[in-house]
Amino acid sequence: MGVTDSAHSHRIAALQDRLAAFAAARDWGQYHTPKNLAAALNVEAGELLEIFQWLTPELSATVMEDSESAARVEDEIADVLAYLLQLCTVLGVDPLAALDAKIDRNEERFPVQ
Amino acid sequence: MGVTDSAHSHRIAALQDRLAAFAAARDWGQYHTPKNLAAALNVEAGELLEIFQWLTPELSATVMEDSESAARVEDEIADVLAYLLQLCTVLGVDPLAALDAKIDRNEERFPVQ
Amino acid sequence: MGVTDSAHSHRIAALQDRLAAFAAARDWGQYHTPKNLAAALNVEAGELLEIFQWLTPELSATVMEDSESAARVEDEIADVLAYLLQLCTVLGVDPLAALDAKIDRNEERFPVQ
Amino acid sequence: MGVTDSAHSHRIAALQDRLAAFAAARDWGQYHTPKNLAAALNVEAGELLEIFQWLTPELSATVMEDSESAARVEDEIADVLAYLLQLCTVLGVDPLAALDAKIDRNEERFPVQ
Numbered sequence: 001m002g003v004t005d006s007a008h009s010h011r012i013a014a015l016q017d018r019l020a021a022f023a024a025a026r027d028w029g030q031y032h033t034p035k036n037l038a039a040a041l042n043v044e045a046g047e048l049l050e051i052f053q054w055l056t057p058e059l060s061a062t063v064m065e066d067s068e069s070a071a072r073v074e075d076e077i078a079d080v081l082a083y084l085l086q087l088c089t090v091l092g093v094d095p096l097a098a099l100d101a102k103i104d105r106n107e108e109r110f111p112v113q
Numbered sequence: 114m115g116v117t118d119s120a121h122s123h124r125i126a127a128l129q130d131r132l133a134a135f136a137a138a139r140d141w142g143q144y145h146t147p148k149n150l151a152a153a154l155n156v157e158a159g160e161l162l163e164i165f166q167w168l169t170p171e172l173s174a175t176v177m178e179d180s181e182s183a184a185r186v187e188d189e190i191a192d193v194l195a196y197l198l199q200l201c202t203v204l205g206v207d208p209l210a211a212l213d214a215k216i217d218r219n220e221e222r223f224p225v226q
Numbered sequence: 227m228g229v230t231d232s233a234h235s236h237r238i239a240a241l242q243d244r245l246a247a248f249a250a251a252r253d254w255g256q257y258h259t260p261k262n263l264a265a266a267l268n269v270e271a272g273e274l275l276e277i278f279q280w281l282t283p284e285l286s287a288t289v290m291e292d293s294e295s296a297a298r299v300e301d302e303i304a305d306v307l308a309y310l311l312q313l314c315t316v317l318g319v320d321p322l323a324a325l326d327a328k329i330d331r332n333e334e335r336f337p338v339q
Numbered sequence: 340m341g342v343t344d345s346a347h348s349h350r351i352a353a354l355q356d357r358l359a360a361f362a363a364a365r366d367w368g369q370y371h372t373p374k375n376l377a378a379a380l381n382v383e384a385g386e387l388l389e390i391f392q393w394l395t396p397e398l399s400a401t402v403m404e405d406s407e408s409a410a411r412v413e414d415e416i417a418d419v420l421a422y423l424l425q426l427c428t429v430l431g432v433d434p435l436a437a438l439d440a441k442i443d444r445n446e447e448r449f450p451v452q
Contacts, residue, residue, distance in 0.1 A: 035165040040392050042265075042385055043388055096125070156279055329354075
């Protein structure tokens with residue numbers, strides 16, 4: 001393994017730590033109940049959807065071609081991920097393990113024809 | 114670096130590959146326009162919020178104590194992450210880099226007192 | 227004015243009264259904080275969107291042709307309206323006056339070319 | 340029946356007509372597929388929830404006491420109602436009848452103890 005792999009290791013945990021430190025430095029932890037974080041996740045998911053709401057399916061595939069639109073998409077994706085990771089932190093959920101387990105279940109639920 | 118670090122490396126990319134293979138095997142890629150994935154992300158965020166909607170802030174912090182409720186939380190977190198990662202795949206967005214950049218901006222926007 | 231008009235009068239207020247009586251009879255008023263009702267509105271809006279999430283724009287216009295799908299649409303529209311009206315009741319907002327005022331503002335904001 | 344009742348009659352239908360005329364004058368009808376309207380409804384429901392996301396249950400009950408906050412609440416309620424009514428128009432759904440029927444079903448589903 002090289003330096004690149006090392007740099008990529010544990011990046012989710014590092015982001016969770018960074019988000020926790022950010023909130024702690026501003027005394028925002030008091031607002032970060034699981035319920036509030038789940039609400040904030042919905043708000044940000046709505047802001048992400050707002051970018052696409054009036055677009056045809058075809059146009060929705062071109063949003064990254066315009067730099068202003070691309071920046072907005074990345075910003076909203078970051079916000080969704082931020083609240084999802086903070087929710088995982090306060091609940092003690094490992095999001096990657098949860099997703100791996102979910103795909104396992106879906107492979108049984110939706111067998112390939 | 115040891116085996117553990119190696120196993121943790123690139124886990125996001127591995128999940129994105131697994132999700133893409135899952136969709137391809139079922140010919141579901143045709144449905145995965147950015148717009149549809151952003152809509153699906155909202156639907157799953159709503160299902161996650163449903164778990165908390167009538168709970169007090171205090172009760173919302175106990176959802177992992179009941180195994181049935183904990184399983185439901187993990188299931189919905191997995192669904193939100195699945196659609197977020199699939200959206201990142203089709204748009205070519207690196208979610209972890211996007212979040213790092215967003216925290217950088219927020220540190221300037223909300224300076225610690 | 228005839229009986230038909232009379233029967234249509236104040237139907238929003240009558241529905242708000244009916245929803246309030248339904249909640250009171252089950253002692254559910256304690257859960258109906260504005261915040262919880264706004265969360266429930268998001269959850270139901272997500273369930274409504276779920277019906278359309280994978281449909282093309284064209285197919286989304288045919289959902290009422292299938293009786294099962296039509297019933298589901300009506301059910302989710304009813305849920306969204308129920309929480310919107312209950313939110314208006316607890317906040318003392320007149321939803322129809324709010325919408326009339328909003329259209330007035332939008333007519334100034336988006337003048338016809 | 341008096342003038343007041345008359346003025347209140349058919350107000351929902353009048354708002355639906357007003358929204359349809361507003362969209363037609365701007366050639367926006369082309370964007371108003373059921374799917375897009377359901378997405379827009381989610382976006383606006385998210386903006387309404389944003390007002391409450393960090394508030395305690397108690398504080399969420401005071402949002403109408405501040406005039407700026409009250410105006411924002413009324414604005415977002417209007418937006419949610421606007422998209423719900425436009426969705427009902429394009430689908431041919433009577434929202435008040437749908438809600439009455441839903442309350443009927445809920446009375447059977449959740450009998451009073």
